[in-house]
Structure formats: structure tokens, C-alpha cells
Amino acid sequence: MKKQTNSKKQNSKIILEELEARQLFSGGLEGIIVNELESPIATYVDIDSTKDTTSTQQETSIASAAEVISQEIVFIDTGVEDYQTLVDDILNNSDTSRNIEVVLLNSNENGIDVISSTLQDRNDLDAIHIISHSDDGTVQLGNTSLNADTLADNNLAIALWANSFDEAGDILIYGCNLAETEVGESLIGNLAELILADVAASDDLTGHASLGGDWVLEYSQGQIETAALINQDTADQWHGLLAPPVITNLAGDELAYTEGDRAVVIEQGSDIVVTDADSADFNTGTLTVSFAAGSDSTEDILGIHNQGYGAGQISIAGWGVAYGGTLIGSFEGGANGDDLVITFNANADAAAVQALIENITYENTDADNATTGARTVRFVLNDGDGDTSANYDTTVNVSTINDSPTFDTGDGKVTTDFGSGNDYGRSVTVQSDGKILVAGTTNSEFTLTRYNADGSLDTTFDGDGKVTTDVSSGSDSGYSVTVQSDGRILVAGYSTDGYRDFALVRYNVNG
Known part of the structure; x- marks a missing residue:
């Protein structure tokens, strides 16, 4: 986009300075804007204060030159195959009408944050270019993606990108199929509206x-005035596509895993599809499966289900992985917090990788007291040609079961002494939390005892786990016990004071 300049006459020296590169590279592009300047702009110009014709022509010429200097930044994701060729070609094609800086987005950085940080002190830009892998409605930016969800999550930070433009600006995103459907078109529209x-x-x-x-x-929101970034020479020299390998129908899958289960396949739908637009195989590529959140490295294991050697089946032998009996690669890790990494050979085509993903398993080794909760299991696919997929996150929800307690010392017997005399247990019930209630009689009084699930006395119940209640001056005996919905306890029996009468006692939760 052309920048507007102040037309006020200056009776002093005008210094025209080329912007310094912000982070990595700075240069110009040659032959992209049709109306090129005939000669380079001087960095230091004296303007005579006289009003002769020569001075007026010089001032007009300098102002015209200044108007067509386009300040632009290019963000290039290093996950792009042979990205350095793109960097070199962009910077080596000089055009004095454009000042272009290049900033790299590395795989260990949040690209949205990097862009925000780079732009926060700028207010002079005409255009922002992004070169990265993309698919319908999502573009990779370092270790994150820009899509509908992340746009919403980071809307305040992204909205500030608007401040980096001099007046109005263009954003040009180079990536495959980003606006292929309404999903991608919506992302472009929302981004344009947010950044103005x-x-x-x-x-x-x-x-x-x-x-x-x-x-x-091919698709745009608003009128794009910025000239094309990639000229024909660059297009001819870079032999790749900005299309990462794609795994469809995997992200968002969930597995319910119960303590004590054996290894279970994570992808339960068996409906995923693997595609890679620029390669027929995944030779030297990798599938990395890791825990992105919630894991317990002492008990969580990622593995591969050994289906068999038949057609379309995945099998493992030693550290080797085969598909239909043909070796497709080798694997390592998966336990003690290490990522499960499968490295492919030339036999690994899309069908083989698809079958492998459908046979990745989760297992918890703590069969008695597993750490419960959600684990985020992340799949990332590299095609061996320098292209890496987005992060595909699935969820494994681990739950426990009510294990049979080890009762008392292990012999299954408990005796409780209420003091001198005979003690009788006549009724028993189990609370919802597993604690055990026994009602009966001791020394002609109601008794109520509460045990923990392991048979020990519950000391939160009346201090020692035992309660005695004298209902009358005669003989009292509890025969039945039950628990109300609010946790209070009812004991029924009889009371003798000359004659036997019904007796009902209600206890609070704590006895």
C-alpha cells in the first residue's frame, strides 16, 4: 500500500532512512512493483531554502519517492520445507520501492506471541506477509495454529496488530487451501474485521x-493493494507445497480408560484419513505421540497394538513396525515420560501411517491406585520432506474402580470390645462411601459402630467409632440399621421398662 507523506515544505535537511531489520533479515524485492523508481533514493539530501525551479523539482522528486516506499514484514514458519531458499530469494531480489524484513517462526515458539511481540513497537507498516503450512481454516504459526478457536482465545492480542499499520494495511497469508471452504473464508473475514x-x-x-x-x-476480504511477494524466479526455484500432512477425524477424540484395563487403542472411531499433498511416502518422516498435559510419567505408557501380519494390519517385532507384513519403520520411547516416536522408511505410505495411528495405545500400569483425570495425548506427523502437521490432540480420561479393601490384618475378621459383658451385632449396612455400620446391643443398651472400609474403627464417628445409647432404665437392644439420604443413621429395636416397646434412635453423621 502507498503511504501518505506530509506535504509541508521543509527549509532544512531531510534525511531518508531505511528501516533497520527488527529480528532477522531486511532487504528489498526487485521487479515486483510495476512502477519502479528509476534511481535509488539518497539517504541524505540537502534542500536549498531558495525558491528557484531546480530546488522545487528536487523537493517534488524526493517527496514522490518517499511516497512509494512500502514497509513490509514477512513471517516465515521454519516448518516449511527448504524455507531458507524462500528467505534468500525474497531478500536477494532488491527493489528500492519496498523495504522488507523477514522474521522466522520456530517450532518451539508460539507464533501468535512472536508476531504480537514483533509488531508491538511498529506503526509504519503497509503489509504483513505470512508464509506457512495451512489447511482449510487453520494456518500453522510455530508451535500453535491460527484458527477460529485461537483467534477467539487471542483476540485482544491480535487486535493490537492493527496498530502496526501506518494507515490501512494488508495481510497476505501464503498457505495451501486456507480459504477452501466457508470455514476458511470465515477465518479470513473475522481476522480482517478484528484487525481492520x-x-x-x-x-x-x-x-x-x-x-x-x-x-x-484467490480469496480476499477488502481491496489488496500490496504487490505480490513471490516473483516468478522464486516460484520456480522453490520446489515444494505449503501443505503439511493432514490427519482427518483425529483431533478431539476421547477414550474412557478404567484402572486395571490393559493397553487400549486411543483412536476408537477407526475413521481417520491421512493425506500428504506433496509426497507419496513418509520416508525419513516421523510420527510423534506425546502427553501434552495431565500425565503421570510413573504410570502412563504409550504403545503400539500388535494386530497381526495380515493385509492392512500393524505388527511389531522388536523395535520394528510392519504394515501387512512389510517393515515401515522403527519406534522408540513411550514410557517414563518419553515421547513415542516412530521413524518411517520408504514403505510407509499414507495407508500404512493411517493404520499405525489407529493402533496407538494407552495403558496405565498402576492397577490399584491410578492417577485419575484427563490426559491430553498429542499426535504430530512429519512427512520426511520438511513438512510437519498441526498438533492433533486427543483425550484419555482415567477413572478408578472401588477396589475390595484389605479387611483388618488380612484374615477377614474384626472384633470390637465395648467393655465388660456381652456384645451383640444384629444388623449391618454399608454407606455410599464404603464405610460399614453395625447396630446391636451391649450391657442392655443400643450400640452403633462404624468401621472404615479396611475394617479399622472410624475415629471420625464419636471419637472412637463406637456409640452406646441408653434408651430406658430396662433392657434396650438395636436390631436394624439404615442410612437416610442426608447421611443420618436410624437404628430400630426395642426398649424394656416393665414391657417391651418399639424403640427408634436417629444419629447424626458424626455419631
């Missing part, structure tokens, strides 16, 4: 023509 900028993206493959790609951004 014109935004363009591709609705088909982006990259080398021999792979079916191009560098045309």
Missing part, C-alpha cells in the same frame, strides 16, 4: 507448479 485490515489467502494448493500449486491468493 484487508486480508488475502489461497483457496487451493500454494507452491511449485509441478506439484499443482501456485502463488496466487
Whole structure:
């Protein structure tokens, strides 16, 4: 976009300075804007204060030159195959009408945060370019993605990108199929509205023509005034596509795992689809399965289900992995907090990788007291050509079961002495929390005893687990016990004071 300059005449020296690179690279592009300047702009110019014709022409020429300097930043994700070729070609094609800086988004950084940090002190930009892998409605930015969810989660930070523009600005996103459907179009529209900028993206493959790609951004919101970033020479030299491997129908899957279960396949739907637009196999690529959140490294294990050697089946032998009896790679890790990593050979095509993902398992080794809760299990696929997929997160929900307690010392017997005399237990019930209530008689009085699940006396119940109640001056005996919905306890029996009468006693939860 063209920048507006102050037309007020200056009776002093004008210094025109090229912006310094913010983080990594700075340069110009040659031959992209049609109306090129005929000569470079001087960095230091004297303007005579006289009003002769020569001075007026110089001032007009300098002002015109200043108007067409376009300040632009290019963010390139290092997950892009051979990204350095793109960096070199962009910076080596100089055009004095454009000042272009290049900033890299590394795989260990949150790209949204990096962009926000880079732009926070800028107010002079005409255009922002992003080059990365993308798919319908999502573009990879370092270790995160920009999609409908992350746009909503980071809307305040992303809205501030608008402040980096001089007046109005363009955002051009180079990636495959980003605006392929209404999902992607909606993302572009929402981004344009949030930043108050014109935004363009591709609705088909982006990259080398021999792979079916191009560098045309077919879909846009608003009027894009910025010239194309990638010229024909660059397009010819970079032999790739901005399309990562894609795993469909995996993200968001959930597995319910119960303590004591054996290894269970995480992907229960058996409906995933693996695609990779720029490669027929995954030779030297990897599938990395890891715990992104909630794990307990002492008990969580990731593994591979050994189906068999038949057609379409996954099998393991030693550290090798086979598909239909043909070796497709080797694996390592999966326990003690280590990621499960499968490294592929040339036999690993999309069908083999798809079958493998459907046979990744989770197991908890603590069969008696597993750490409960949700584990986030993350799948990341690299195709061996430098392209890495988005993060595909699934959830494993671990729950426990009510184990049979070890009662008393292990012989299954408990005796409780209420003092001198005979003690009788006549009725028993179990509370919802597993504690045990026994009602009966001791020394002609009601007795109520509460035990923990292991047979020990519950000392939270009347201090020692035992309660005696004298209902009358005669003989009293409890014969039946039950628990109300509010936790209070009822004991029924009889009381003798000359004659036997019904007797009912209600106890609070604590006795």
C-alpha cells in the first residue's frame, strides 16, 4: 500500500532512512512493483531554502519517492520445507520501492506471541506477509495454529496488530487451501474485521507448479493493494507445497480408560484419513505421540497394538513396525515420560501411517491406585520432506474402580470390645462411601459402630467409632440399621421398662 507523506515544505535537511531489520533479515524485492523508481533514493539530501525551479523539482522528486516506499514484514514458519531458499530469494531480489524484513517462526515458539511481540513497537507498516503450512481454516504459526478457536482465545492480542499499520494495511497469508471452504473464508473475514485490515489467502494448493500449486491468493476480504511477494524466479526455484500432512477425524477424540484395563487403542472411531499433498511416502518422516498435559510419567505408557501380519494390519517385532507384513519403520520411547516416536522408511505410505495411528495405545500400569483425570495425548506427523502437521490432540480420561479393601490384618475378621459383658451385632449396612455400620446391643443398651472400609474403627464417628445409647432404665437392644439420604443413621429395636416397646434412635453423621 502507498503511504501518505506530509506535504509541508521543509527549509532544512531531510534525511531518508531505511528501516533497520527488527529480528532477522531486511532487504528489498526487485521487479515486483510495476512502477519502479528509476534511481535509488539518497539517504541524505540537502534542500536549498531558495525558491528557484531546480530546488522545487528536487523537493517534488524526493517527496514522490518517499511516497512509494512500502514497509513490509514477512513471517516465515521454519516448518516449511527448504524455507531458507524462500528467505534468500525474497531478500536477494532488491527493489528500492519496498523495504522488507523477514522474521522466522520456530517450532518451539508460539507464533501468535512472536508476531504480537514483533509488531508491538511498529506503526509504519503497509503489509504483513505470512508464509506457512495451512489447511482449510487453520494456518500453522510455530508451535500453535491460527484458527477460529485461537483467534477467539487471542483476540485482544491480535487486535493490537492493527496498530502496526501506518494507515490501512494488508495481510497476505501464503498457505495451501486456507480459504477452501466457508470455514476458511470465515477465518479470513473475522481476522480482517478484528484487525481492520484487508486480508488475502489461497483457496487451493500454494507452491511449485509441478506439484499443482501456485502463488496466487484467490480469496480476499477488502481491496489488496500490496504487490505480490513471490516473483516468478522464486516460484520456480522453490520446489515444494505449503501443505503439511493432514490427519482427518483425529483431533478431539476421547477414550474412557478404567484402572486395571490393559493397553487400549486411543483412536476408537477407526475413521481417520491421512493425506500428504506433496509426497507419496513418509520416508525419513516421523510420527510423534506425546502427553501434552495431565500425565503421570510413573504410570502412563504409550504403545503400539500388535494386530497381526495380515493385509492392512500393524505388527511389531522388536523395535520394528510392519504394515501387512512389510517393515515401515522403527519406534522408540513411550514410557517414563518419553515421547513415542516412530521413524518411517520408504514403505510407509499414507495407508500404512493411517493404520499405525489407529493402533496407538494407552495403558496405565498402576492397577490399584491410578492417577485419575484427563490426559491430553498429542499426535504430530512429519512427512520426511520438511513438512510437519498441526498438533492433533486427543483425550484419555482415567477413572478408578472401588477396589475390595484389605479387611483388618488380612484374615477377614474384626472384633470390637465395648467393655465388660456381652456384645451383640444384629444388623449391618454399608454407606455410599464404603464405610460399614453395625447396630446391636451391649450391657442392655443400643450400640452403633462404624468401621472404615479396611475394617479399622472410624475415629471420625464419636471419637472412637463406637456409640452406646441408653434408651430406658430396662433392657434396650438395636436390631436394624439404615442410612437416610442426608447421611443420618436410624437404628430400630426395642426398649424394656416393665414391657417391651418399639424403640427408634436417629444419629447424626458424626455419631
